[in-house]
Amino acid sequence: MNQLLEQIVEDCRGYTSLGKVATYIPQLAVADPEKVGIYVVSHTGEEHYAGDCFDRFTMQSIIKPVILLLALLDSGADKVRALVGVEATGKPFDAFNYSDQALTGAHINPMINTGAIALCTLIRGENYEERFTRLLELTRTLAGTQAPEVDRAVYLSEKKTGSKNRALVYMLKAYGMIDDPAEELLDCYFKACSILISCEELANIANIFAHHGIDPRTGKALFPKEYARYVNATLATCGMYDGSGEFALHVGFPAKSGVGGGIMGVIPNKMGIAVFAPALDKRGNSVAGVRMLSQLSQALDLSIY
Amino acid sequence: MNQLLEQIVEDCRGYTSLGKVATYIPQLAVADPEKVGIYVVSHTGEEHYAGDCFDRFTMQSIIKPVILLLALLDSGADKVRALVGVEATGKPFDAFNYSDQALTGAHINPMINTGAIALCTLIRGENYEERFTRLLELTRTLAGTQAPEVDRAVYLSEKKTGSKNRALVYMLKAYGMIDDPAEELLDCYFKACSILISCEELANIANIFAHHGIDPRTGKALFPKEYARYVNATLATCGMYDGSGEFALHVGFPAKSGVGGGIMGVIPNKMGIAVFAPALDKRGNSVAGVRMLSQLSQALDLSIY
Amino acid sequence: MNQLLEQIVEDCRGYTSLGKVATYIPQLAVADPEKVGIYVVSHTGEEHYAGDCFDRFTMQSIIKPVILLLALLDSGADKVRALVGVEATGKPFDAFNYSDQALTGAHINPMINTGAIALCTLIRGENYEERFTRLLELTRTLAGTQAPEVDRAVYLSEKKTGSKNRALVYMLKAYGMIDDPAEELLDCYFKACSILISCEELANIANIFAHHGIDPRTGKALFPKEYARYVNATLATCGMYDGSGEFALHVGFPAKSGVGGGIMGVIPNKMGIAVFAPALDKRGNSVAGVRMLSQLSQALDLSIY
């Protein structure tokens, strides 16, 4: 297995040159585009890895499934579903995707920015500082380590340049979907996107979703199976932005990518996978990352379809 | 198992009153909205059923995965992929879903009308009569019986009232995506939608997709595994129109519905399921059908997520 | 005045090289891109001209105001208005984006293809042959000559390649806005677009609209003032496709262009103008034509704003 992963990293390293690191957040532009790492945690807790898998990178959109999970835990599936729909949008991750006069939850999805931001309002907390703290805590619990923390430079960079996310928040407010103070909500979201993670930690998070809430390292149930299904199903249809259909075809399992270059792959009942390679394709997915997952899926017949 | 299915049919019969039979094709409006049937074919070929599962109904959109399969078999995945994309649209089954000036394959999907119609051009044949004949033959082979044939009244009704599909065909032509004669192509598509099927036959078709091209009844490989994956992945993200995300959440396996009231469910490596109940919800999915699949999925833990 | 027109033709001839003749209808592609003509008919019936103003070209979209007029004459303003709106946008002042779920008359306009085609159904006649004949007669009456007739090669070329217009017709039918046989309706529309006209004739048509239905040559009232206002107002807001706003700014009077290279300009209470130059900009408006109208408007202070 380790040999297979080494081989995959070697084969896919060349693909990094086909992508570009994210630049819309200045601080992301400093990432090294040649980094490539992979980490796999199996059912029995065995861990395998290759490449730059201990490097840390910001989660960016990969925090979205964790936000969805925490909103489910704190407010229940009914409230979550009432606020944010589950249909694929066929739109890029930051699209203004709204019909005529009305914006309703049916038009948005937890895996696009608008949906993830809206779901932050369903996290419990006195204020957004507390909500964020609870989100970070959950991330650490799932990762199995206290290591995840905010990359302050990235957070400040997002905060400074996040006009599109600000527009989305004010639109949610304009349509009466949320009522909370915009800047505090955005602050929580920007911090959430800036949480640093490694492939090792991310693979452990994925593995818990794969085992429907049970941490295979401890056997402990961290959240209900139905919430794992909610998250995994959403990842399957929308986790890879407007490349989700393509990914289902060529890779074939729930996954979530982030513009930091990471992708988390969830193989239900089997394993959790994390890859990292900051050079992105035009949809915002890691080029070498998708390629590695595709090769691994072929090699181990991981498609769930 | 038979008892479970009887129970499910009984439980879900009441849901028929929440929907309405399709009326946009006059001939579909004569369906009996109180019919309810289910049929399950398992891995080992065991068959279980309940309700009106031997009634015949027109396949309508359920023919789309068969069209996709035949296009793959006749022209290969590259040509199919070049013509029609795989992203979810988040649009209803008959949406005009086109940006500004350009319509490209990336905007369409094999499971919406535009995509399925376009894929008919990739079926081999001297003319559209022959192409349709080959499609009907494949349907019969998958169903394991010569029974499937065209419901002439429905076909003529579709042909007469199919303005939206005509508009879609001419748009495909206007954007240079297809070049074939519109009426012959439409004729092929209208006939394809009008093929009569029973739950029993449909469950067998589903079971072959579930077993990646191998017919569990005979052990014979009817088509390559990669094409089964192509179809199943597409069903998972787009098979239930703009209710696909919801369906992934509550039911959790690849499926395709048709406005004739049927739904085909594919549980990879496990079983094929077909349900029938002509009363539809506003997205065009069978109300009691979705409900039956949901209950069965809960009872047998069939979600793949 | 003749000297002014000669000067303008000379000045603007160079602009022809900045455009391209229409090619989407093969027969239009044979036009000579270097032709440039202008014709002005004043209040008192004085006529002035320069360049290739006696060349004949097909009216294309310039027939739209005549279709609108005939629909008004035959069915009245209420029916016209009920079928087809008059907004350039059909969107609220603060819309983000646009729904594609419904098509109603409010979304279309007599000066775009969909609207003009729909309005053909409000022309009186036993069949579309007769409706077209009546439209041709009206065109001849306004032009003051029997010369206008169908360019058969262009008509057949449009008929053969008109997939986009076919798509529009079937969409109108799909949304229940029209009920007439598609091909007959299209035939009428394609013939209407293929009517040959000269700048001289077109300027006379424009002059009648400018004088609110009264032909200054004869003093005879050909149609009610309110219908002239209906047409002129629609030209002012939508006559130059998506260049209408720009045209209002730089030229400043109601006008209608066609992809045959002609533009008809209506200066209320003052004059009718026609220009011809087949090389088009990317919006489908004659490059040199717009330029000539702009210079003439400056020289004679013709803007109505």
Add this chain to the structure above:
Amino acid sequence: MNQLLEQIVEDCRGYTSLGKVATYIPQLAVADPEKVGIYVVSHTGEEHYAGDCFDRFTMQSIIKPVILLLALLDSGADKVRALVGVEATGKPFDAFNYSDQALTGAHINPMINTGAIALCTLIRGENYEERFTRLLELTRTLAGTQAPEVDRAVYLSEKKTGSKNRALVYMLKAYGMIDDPAEELLDCYFKACSILISCEELANIANIFAHHGIDPRTGKALFPKEYARYVNATLATCGMYDGSGEFALHVGFPAKSGVGGGIMGVIPNKMGIAVFAPALDKRGNSVAGVRMLSQLSQALDLSIY
């Protein structure tokens, strides 16, 4: 003339019950829906009026033409045109639908919120306080009185509830169209919308636009004719929101409405008109106001088309 105006006010008073005062800004909801006033200033400076024409109301969108004028005066037509387009639609003549992938100046217009806000960045000033002061000064100059000032309650109400405008500003920033600090810019815009005006003052402003920059009261040229044409042309195509086409048809001259209930009408070379009646139709135009302008246009044959 005074008698005519009295008659019109009387006739149209009943229409107020067909509309509703704006409520999206809480402070606007307190307006008296039964108010009706009209004021006309003619070429020679004669003034006629009837009804509640000395009441003061906030300009709201009627400030947009003044913003456009000041941007033109301060930055020139080229810069204005480069930032914000002039099309009502921005769509080609045969577009099916609309892309949401890019936002450029071509998609916006000075008479919609996005465009007017963007144009504030082209007003000269050290900061937005100064820019607003210059805008207020220009308004006073055009009105011929120092009376116009900010309604502080309305301004604060807009500032507090203006989520949609905030969304628009951040969208402009996200697409790189503007670079200025969002809240200061919005503050300027909210204050601008909250300037109090009377029909008398507004009619004088309209009259100056009608006379292409020359104040008929003093004979003094306040701005170049080409800028008046720019503003008037834009009003003609887009001044009445998505009721602009309808207004061109039934009334027939450049006009600008605001959700405060006012409408300014510009009859080039002839007169300036202002009406006031706070009950609005669903497009945001004063019901009785449009009706009064329509009757006056009929009575005096004011249509420019």
